[in-house]
Amino acid sequence: MTNPVSGVGYFINGLKLIIKPGVKRYVIIPLLINTVLFMLALTYAFTEIGTFTDWLMSFLPEWLSFLQYILLPLFWLAAIVIVLFVFSMLINIIGAPFNPYIAKAVEHVLTGSPPPEHIIPMWAEAKNAVLSEIRKWIYFIAWSIPVIIITFIPGINFLSPFAWFIFGAWMYSLEYADYPLGNRGMTFPDIKRTISKKRFVSLGFGSAVTVGLMIPFLNFIIMPISVAGATEMTLKEFPATPAENS
Secondary structure (H helix, E strand, O other): OOOHHHHHHHHHHHHHHOOOOOOHHHHHHHHHHHHHHHHHHHHHHHHHHHHHHHHHHOOOOHHHHHHHHHHHHHHHHHHHHHHHHHHHHHHHHHHHHHHHHHHHHHHHHHHOOOOOOOOOOHHHHHHHHHHHHHHHHHHHHHHHHHHHHHHOOOOOHHHHHHHHHHHHHHHHHHHHHHHHHHOOOOOHHHHHHHHHHHHHHHHHHHHHHHHHHOOOOHHHOHHHHHHHHHHHHHHHHOOOOHHHHO
């Protein structure tokens, strides 16, 4: 099937998979770290925001004091959005080392056996990882250029939000498919070629990730959900990989 709805379904299933025995321990550890850091950051940010808003309101003329009932909620809303955005970036850094293990654990749950091990020398594995990341960034930069150009061309720049959404969805599908397929010894060109075979399914999955990232607090666990969902997607949609066939 090349229905994008099935891609959304894999993302939703990821929420169920991360609470399975054998998987949730790889989710709980980074989640606990994230929660503690978030509470500390939130407490500090709200204290500083309160001080800042009090100082800012002191410049408001008395005859405009009624505006504080409009400005204060806007300041707090903007601050919450900024804190969540910055913290989501921190979550990605903390959670990334756990993602290959989440992918392996989910595959074990779904198939009853762990993914096949691809034993290669450490230097070769490091070289492949570096080359894969370089290719990924080259690919991202190369395809972001036409989207940026569209953004600044009058008459067609109304298409820009849709272009950015589709581009982001495709990159998220590549990013999270990297963990289960990378566990099978695939490099970035192999992963891109593989998920391109069912592009609409992959775009549906990436679209669900994109929307999920915009939902406060869901973005706390968006990474493990996405890794788990991508693992199920790759197992069902791309059961045979070049690394396995070679």
